[in-house]
Amino acid sequence: MSTRPAFCAIDFGTSNSAVAVPDAAGAMQLVELEPGQRTMPTAVFYFAEGRHDADGPPRAFGRAAVAAYVEGHDGRLMRSMKSILGSSLIEQTTDVGGGRGAKYADIVSGYLKRLRRLAGEPGRAVLGRPVFFVDGEPERDAAAQAQLEACARAVGFAEVHFQYEPIAAAFDFERQARHEQLVLVADIGGGTSDFSIVRVGPERMSRLERRDDILASHGVHIAGTDFDRHIELAGLLPEFGYRATGPSGREVPSGIYFDLATWHLINTCYAPLRVAEWRGMKSWFGDVRHHARLMTVLEERLGHELAARAEGAKIAISGGADTTVDLGHVEPGLVLPLSERLAVDALRADLDRIISTAHETVALAGLRADDIDALYFTGGSTGLRLLVDGMAAGFPRAARVSGDRFASVATGLGLHARRLFA
Numbered sequence: 001m002s003t004r005p006a007f008c009a010i011d012f013g014t015s016n017s018a019v020a021v022p023d024a025a026g027a028m029q030l031v032e033l034e035p036g037q038r039t040m041p042t043a044v045f046y047f048a049e050g051r052h053d054a055d056g057p058p059r060a061f062g063r064a065a066v067a068a069y070v071e072g073h074d075g076r077l078m079r080s081m082k083s084i085l086g087s088s089l090i091e092q093t094t095d096v097g098g099g100r101g102a103k104y105a106d107i108v109s110g111y112l113k114r115l116r117r118l119a120g121e122p123g124r125a126v127l128g129r130p131v132f133f134v135d136g137e138p139e140r141d142a143a144a145q146a147q148l149e150a151c152a153r154a155v156g157f158a159e160v161h162f163q164y165e166p167i168a169a170a171f172d173f174e175r176q177a178r179h180e181q182l183v184l185v186a187d188i189g190g191g192t193s194d195f196s197i198v199r200v201g202p203e204r205m206s207r208l209e210r211r212d213d214i215l216a217s218h219g220v221h222i223a224g225t226d227f228d229r230h231i232e233l234a235g236l237l238p239e240f241g242y243r244a245t246g247p248s249g250r251e252v253p254s255g256i257y258f259d260l261a262t263w264h265l266i267n268t269c270y271a272p273l274r275v276a277e278w279r280g281m282k283s284w285f286g287d288v289r290h291h292a293r294l295m296t297v298l299e300e301r302l303g304h305e306l307a308a309r310a311e312g313a314k315i316a317i318s319g320g321a322d323t324t325v326d327l328g329h330v331e332p333g334l335v336l337p338l339s340e341r342l343a344v345d346a347l348r349a350d351l352d353r354i355i356s357t358a359h360e361t362v363a364l365a366g367l368r369a370d371d372i373d374a375l376y377f378t379g380g381s382t383g384l385r386l387l388v389d390g391m392a393a394g395f396p397r398a399a400r401v402s403g404d405r406f407a408s409v410a411t412g413l414g415l416h417a418r419r420l421f422a
Contacts, residue, residue, distance in 0.1 A: 007124040007421040009413035010115055011165070012148070014082045014190030015224060015380055016406050017042045017111075019119045020414025026422060028414030030407055033118050034062055039406045041066055042081060044111055048074040048098030057100060061114045069304065074098070077304055080225055080263040081108050083191050086134040086144030095267070105151060113155035124159040126417040127152060128409055130192040131164055131219030161420060164217055165189075166378075167210075168412030170198035172403055173376040175415075177201055181373040182215070184398070186358060186391060187409060189379040193354045194219035195361040197372070208419045216365035220357045222350050224314075224381035229261040232310035234346035235338045236325060237261065240297065241290035252284050256294070261310070266303035275299060289331075296330050305329060317343045318384045344386060355391050374399045378408035 005021040009028070016039045019031040033040035045065035050058030060068045069077040075097040084090055084104050093101040116122070133144030145162060152160045166187040173183055180201035187194045199213040207213075233242060242257040256278060259265040268274070275298045285291040297303055309325050316323035317340050327334040362369060375391065375398045382388055382405055392400050404411070 003120075005120045005122045007126070007417055008116070008119040008122045009126045009128075009410060009417040010112070010119075010152075011128045011168075011407075011410035011413055012082060012112065012115070013042055013128075013380075013409075014080055014192070015042060016040065016190075017115060018407050018410035019115050020410050020417070021119050021122065022418060022422070026418070028411070028418050030410060030414075031119050033115070034064075037063070039410075040115075042079065042111065044078045044081070044107060045069055045073070046076045046078070046096035046100070046102065048076075048096075048100075055113070056106075056110060057096070057102065059110065061111065076267065078107055079304075080190065081111065083225070083264055084108070085147050086137075086140040089264075090147050105147065105154075108148070109151040109154045112151055116155055116157065121156065123157065124161075124421055125152060125157045126161045126163055126413050126420060128165040128168055128413050129162045130187075130189075131166065131194040131196070131217045132192065132221060135219075135221045161417075163413055163416050164194065164196060165409045165413075166194040166196035166217065166219075167198060167214060168410075168416060169376060169378045169403060169408045170196060170200055171412035171415045172378075172408045173374070173401065173412075174198075174200040174205055176401075180204070182367070182371060183374045183376050184358065184362065184372045184395070185376045185378070186382065187379045188223055188354065188377070188381040188387065190224040190381070192219055192221050193223045193357060193379075193381075195358050197361060197365045197367065206419075215367070216361050218357055218361040218364055220353060222353055223379070224311075225263060226350055227314050227347055227381065227384065228307060228311045230346040230350065231314050231338070231343060232261040232307060233257060235313065235342055236306065236310055236327070236336060239290065239327075239334070239336060240294045241285055241287070244286060244290055246284040246286050248284075250284065252281075252290075260297065260303045261307065263304070263307060266307065269298055269303055270301055293330055293334075302330060313338050314343070315383070318386075320385050347386065351387055351390055354387065355394060358391055359394060369395050370397050372398045374401055376401050376403060378403040378405060380405050 009020040011018045018039045020028045023029045030038040040062035043065040045060045045068040047058040096102045134140040166185040170185045185196045196217040197215040241252045322339045325336045
């Protein structure tokens with residue numbers, strides 16, 4: 001960029017991130033974070049080899065980070081970093097390969113530093129945040145925002161403000177509103193499902209203070225990464241011994257499978273003592289092929305790739321079709337069928353909880369479903385037809401509008417930042 005922007009807006013997402021900055025005319029535009037891409041996966045790959053430079057240890061970000069992992073470089077891939085906020089893990093150090101360690105706070109800061117640099121190193125920022133970083137624990141929720149703010153200030157932001165992500169999405173929707181409406185914004189991303197009921201309209205767009213227009217906000221810590229985990233547990237991991245019964249009639253312990261299906265816990269499965277323990281548990285398995293597959297995953301560190309195959313399967317069935325999952329990287333010729341029915345059964349409890357949260361948001365506003373004029377869907381997980389159709393069924397009078405699943409929040413945060421700083 002030719003001039004340094006005074007401010008920016010950052011959508012630091014669980015799965016993907018985006019940044020908006022003012023252009024020469026003062027309008028907000030999304031930054032090209034990677035060639036031809038306005039969003040970037042929230043991912044960092046730490047290389048086991050290479051020297052530190054002024055920016056820190058050798059790393060790759062976004063799609064390059066995922067590619068480094070897929071290509072088999074020695075190191076560690078970090079994803080779902082946002083899920084660490086509000087937990088004690090933030091100050092802990094984790095192994096990133098090559099005998100190196102990194103604090104989780106520094107991992108988050110390093111990614112934010114990358115975003116700030118791509119934005120032109122502005123000094124002020126609006127950051128999006130979910131309605132709840134942590135469900136039902138206000139102290140941990142407040143701590144999560146404080147931790148994110150500390151990370152942002154550590155990389156050079158002198159002034160940091162926050163805006164709820166679903167409210168930012170409402171600001172994006174408002175640009176197309178031709179008259180006053182009550183909109184229920186459903187922002188369903190990788191880590192949280194957030195809802196806000198916002199009064200929008202052409203005459204309200206220029207107001208900086210919109211508190212009176214926010215009738216209710218609510219959320220639940222269930223979203224895309226939970227969908228991936230349930231699909232992996234239900235559709236993939238039974239072929240690795242999950243919930244299997246051995247010759248003695250005992251069920252194979254399930255802890256290792258839950259960790260394998262949870263991104264930020266996968267690396268804990270590779271601890272030498274844990275691998276050795278499971279190597280000695282072959283007699284627990286009624287089908288020795290299950291044990292062999294599990295050991296291949298643990299010894300060759302294929303857990304993240306297995307989770308990625310589950311995510312890909314979720315995307316494949318999102319439109320309502322059955323699919324197959326190729327696991328030839330674990331065992332030659334291993335291909336598993338995944339039906340939409342199995343996915344529905346695996347996700348039903350989560351989908352029902354998310355839809356229930358939407359209706360709870362309406363009730364918190366003192367409204368009925370028929371009072372809602374529009375449903376505005378944003379966030380990567382709104383590509384799941386089962387979820388969108390199920391939610392829309394509960395609001396038959398509301399218009400169904402889909403925003404940019406990956407950029408609506410960043411666009412709305414940019415609009416808020418312009419009103420706040422310009």
